[in-house]
Amino acid sequence: MRAKAHSRLIALGSAVLLALAACGSAEQSPGAGGQSGTAAAAPAKRTVQTPKGPVEVPGDPKKIVAIDFQIPYILLDLKANLAGAIDLTAAKDGEPFKQLTIIGTDTGELNFDKIAELDPDLILAADYQEPEYEKLKDRYPTVLIPAAGDQPGWKPQVKAVAEAIGKAGAVDELEKKYQARVTEIKDKHKDKIAAGKWATLGTYDGSGWYLYDKVGGPSTALADLGIAFDEATTKVADGNVAQYSIEQLNQLNGATVLLFDDLGPPVTAPGAGDKLKADPLFTSITAVKAGKVYDGEYNILDYGDALRVLDQVESVLGKI
Numbered sequence: 001m002r003a004k005a006h007s008r009l010i011a012l013g014s015a016v017l018l019a020l021a022a023c024g025s026a027e028q029s030p031g032a033g034g035q036s037g038t039a040a041a042a043p044a045k046r047t048v049q050t051p052k053g054p055v056e057v058p059g060d061p062k063k064i065v066a067i068d069f070q071i072p073y074i075l076l077d078l079k080a081n082l083a084g085a086i087d088l089t090a091a092k093d094g095e096p097f098k099q100l101t102i103i104g105t106d107t108g109e110l111n112f113d114k115i116a117e118l119d120p121d122l123i124l125a126a127d128y129q130e131p132e133y134e135k136l137k138d139r140y141p142t143v144l145i146p147a148a149g150d151q152p153g154w155k156p157q158v159k160a161v162a163e164a165i166g167k168a169g170a171v172d173e174l175e176k177k178y179q180a181r182v183t184e185i186k187d188k189h190k191d192k193i194a195a196g197k198w199a200t201l202g203t204y205d206g207s208g209w210y211l212y213d214k215v216g217g218p219s220t221a222l223a224d225l226g227i228a229f230d231e232a233t234t235k236v237a238d239g240n241v242a243q244y245s246i247e248q249l250n251q252l253n254g255a256t257v258l259l260f261d262d263l264g265p266p267v268t269a270p271g272a273g274d275k276l277k278a279d280p281l282f283t284s285i286t287a288v289k290a291g292k293v294y295d296g297e298y299n300i301l302d303y304g305d306a307l308r309v310l311d312q313v314e315s316v317l318g319k320i
Contacts, residue, residue, distance in 0.1 A: 048164050050143050051127055057141045061122040061165055065103055067110055067136075068126035070301050071145055072097070074161045075124070077302035078170055084118045086110070092264055106266075112136075124164060148239060153220030154300050174303040181310050182224045189317040190226075196320070197230040198222060199252055200298055202261030204268060206275025209249065210261075211242045218259065218298040218309045225313065230255035249281045257320060258287045259313075261298045292320060 043059035065084040066072040072085040076096055086104035088097045101118050104110040110132055115123075116139075123142040125133050136142045143164045149156025155175075162171040186193065200212045200219065212219050213236035214229050222229070232251040236242040244251070252258065262273055273295070276282055287293060296312045299305070 046166060048143060050164075051146055052133070052137075052144055055141060055143050057143065057164060057166075058121045059166060063118065063120045064122045064124065064165065065101075065115060065118060065120040065140075066124045067104060067132055068124075068129060068145075069108065070157065071124050071126065071161055073305075074158050074302045075165070077158075077304045078162055078165070078167050080165050080167065083120060084115065090266065115140075122165065124161060152215035152223075152238065154302065154306070155220070158302055171303075178303055178306055178310075179224075181307060182221075185310060185314050185317070186225055189314070192317050192320055193226050196256035197228045197254060198257045198259065199230045199233045199255040200259040200261055201252065202263065202268070203272050203276045206269070206272040208243060208245050209276060211236055211244065211252075212261070212298075213238050213240050213242070215239070216241060216299075217261065218300055218313070221300060221306055221309050221313065225310075227313075246276070246279055246281055249279075249285060253286045255285075255287050256290070256292060257316065258285070258293045259298050259316070260293055260295045262295055263297060263299065294319070 045056050046059050047054045047056050062081050063083040064075060064081050066075055066082060067086065069086070069088070072082060072088060073093075075082040082100060084101040084103040085097055086108060087102045087106045088094050089102075090106060101114060102111075103114045103118065112135065115136070120140055123136055123140045125136070125142060125144050127144045127146045129144070133142055133144055145157060145160045145164065147157055149160065159168070159171055162168050200217050200222075201209050203209045211232060214223065214233050215238050219229070219233070230252065231254045233255075260273065260277075262268055277288075277293075282288060294312075294316045296309075298309055298312065300309055
């Protein structure tokens with residue numbers, strides 16, 4: 001439920017949604033001449049560095065529990081051994097969670113008895129979950145995953161999750177695939193990329209709208225492509241999704257292309273997008289009058305998301 005993850009982060013004042021398509025594996029492929037490569041055996045224990053100091057974790061965790069809204073999607077993207085998560089079954093990307101042990105509600109309230117029944121060998125938590133961390137850390141190896149790091153956007157969190165579960169090599173391969181796709185799109189559409197300024201907005205209920213900052217949502221991917229942002233986007237503080245009233249829609253007049261984000265239920269109410277788009281203040285925006293508004297689900301949590309968004313952006317570039 002990437003929409004739910006987005007909603008949670010809005011409440012926290014952060015902007016950080018699953019393309020379930022396979023995005024690569026940490027497994028070694030067969031070697032030359034038909035010989036199978038032999039991966040080194042994982043150590044029984046490893047030590048990972050966390051915001052709370054070093055934590056000893058299993059070398060190859062078999063029963064991982066993720067207690068926040070974003071990390072479960074990253075684990076699925078990395079093909080990790082995710083065994084339990086909060087209830088993320090209700091949205092269009094919730095099918096994989098029906099196969100897991102549900103250890104909390106879709107509002108983030110944990111069931112500690114369910115966690116005990118599952119007896120995980122590793123728990124991953126977001127760094128805002130310190131109270132939950134304190135209750136779990138003495139019983140299970142528990143790692144706090146920072147929401148931000150030394151790079152903008154979603155990549156630091158993916159990297160931290162991968163390091164915690166021993167799949168850093170998988171991220172290296174996914175990054176290569178991602179960068180190859182970025183280069184392909186840049187080479188194919190360089191003139192169109194250089195010509196415009198973009199913004200990504202959405203709405204929850206049609207009575208207001210949100211705008212991604214220049215590093216959140218799809219913005220990291222847009223920046224990697226060399227796409228410039230409109231003035232309104234550049235004014236949003238990094239790590240935030242700005243929220244505005246309908247009367248402030250004229251701030252988007254500097255954008256030549258608008259991506260219209262639809263997160264789906266439960267965050268985006270049915271008909272919310274159509275309601276906002278029907279408002280005269282929306283239809284008067286420069287990009288709207290030019291027919292340069294493109295609907296999609298644009299938020300990014302992991303490499304699967306990023307590749308899906310790059311595909312959507314290439315489709316947009318092909319139309320403008």
